[in-house]
Amino acid sequence: MRTEKSRSYHDGCATAHALDLIGERWALLVVRELLFGPKRFTDLRTDLRTISPNVLTQRLEALEATGIVRRRKLPPPAASWIYELTEWGSELEDTIVTLGKWAARSPFLEQGLPISRAGLLLAMRAMYRPQDDGGFCICLDMPDGTAVVSGTAEGFDIQFGDEALKSAQAMFSGTSSVLDSILFGGVSVEAALKAGDARITGDMSAMAKLLRAFPMPPAATGLAP
Structure with missing residues (x-):
C-alpha cells in the first residue's frame, strides 16, 4: 500500500496536509457515506456506484492508516466487518457541508x-x-x-x-x-x-x-x- 508521505505535497500549510489525508479521488466521498453510521464494504460499493473494488479497498486502507476510519467486526450472529469514522473523522462533516454549499454556486454543477x-x-x-x-x-x-x-x-x-x-x-x-x-x-x-x-x-x-x-x-x- 502506498504511504501518505510518498504522496505528500511537502507543504507546511495545514490545508495542504488535509489534502494529503483526504485529497485522493473518492476519499472524501467515502467519509461522506460514513457520516451517518457504519457500513460494510458492499454497502459502500452500492452507495459509491462507480468506484472499483480495488480503489475502495485502497481508500479505506489509507483512511484507516491515517486515523480517519476504523474497521471492526460485529459480534455474532452478524460477524461481518464494518467501517466507521473515528471521532476525529466525524469532524469532517462541517467541512463537507461547507464545501457542498460553496460548490452549489458553480454554474457547472x-x-x-x-x-x-x-x-x-x-x-x-x-x-x-x-x-x-x-x-x-x-x-x-x-x-x-x-x-x-x-x-x-x-x-x-x-x-x-x-x-x-x-x-x-x-x-x-x-x-x-x-x-x-x-x-x-x-x-x-x-x-x-x-x-x-x-x-x-x-x-x-x-x-x-x-x-x-x-x-x-x-x-x-x-x-x-
Missing part, C-alpha cells in the same frame, strides 16, 4: 445525476434556510434507509430510528435521487407523483414547508458553463 442518501441529507443540511411558517418534521422513506428530517427557526436536524418516526407529520417515499431532483433540480413534486416516482402521505402542508426550505443559492458571477 450538473443536475439530475444519481445521489446517495448521505449525499442528499448533507445537501439538505447545506442548503437549509429557515422559513417563517412554523417548521416541519418529515419522514423520508428511501430504498437505502429511512430518516426523519425537521426544520425550525433554530436549524435543520436529521434523526433515525423508530422514536424519531413518532414525530413525523408526513412521509415522502421515493429514491434520494428523486427527492434531490425535486428540491434542487427543478422537477415539480406534482410531476414526480404523477410519474409514480414518489408518494406522499400525511400532512401535505408540512411537506410543502419542506419543499420551500431549500432554495438554491445564486450562481457565482463572471463564469459561464
Whole structure:
C-alpha cells in the first residue's frame, strides 16, 4: 500500500496536509457515506456506484492508516466487518457541508445525476434556510434507509430510528435521487407523483414547508458553463 508521505505535497500549510489525508479521488466521498453510521464494504460499493473494488479497498486502507476510519467486526450472529469514522473523522462533516454549499454556486454543477442518501441529507443540511411558517418534521422513506428530517427557526436536524418516526407529520417515499431532483433540480413534486416516482402521505402542508426550505443559492458571477 502506498504511504501518505510518498504522496505528500511537502507543504507546511495545514490545508495542504488535509489534502494529503483526504485529497485522493473518492476519499472524501467515502467519509461522506460514513457520516451517518457504519457500513460494510458492499454497502459502500452500492452507495459509491462507480468506484472499483480495488480503489475502495485502497481508500479505506489509507483512511484507516491515517486515523480517519476504523474497521471492526460485529459480534455474532452478524460477524461481518464494518467501517466507521473515528471521532476525529466525524469532524469532517462541517467541512463537507461547507464545501457542498460553496460548490452549489458553480454554474457547472450538473443536475439530475444519481445521489446517495448521505449525499442528499448533507445537501439538505447545506442548503437549509429557515422559513417563517412554523417548521416541519418529515419522514423520508428511501430504498437505502429511512430518516426523519425537521426544520425550525433554530436549524435543520436529521434523526433515525423508530422514536424519531413518532414525530413525523408526513412521509415522502421515493429514491434520494428523486427527492434531490425535486428540491434542487427543478422537477415539480406534482410531476414526480404523477410519474409514480414518489408518494406522499400525511400532512401535505408540512411537506410543502419542506419543499420551500431549500432554495438554491445564486450562481457565482463572471463564469459561464
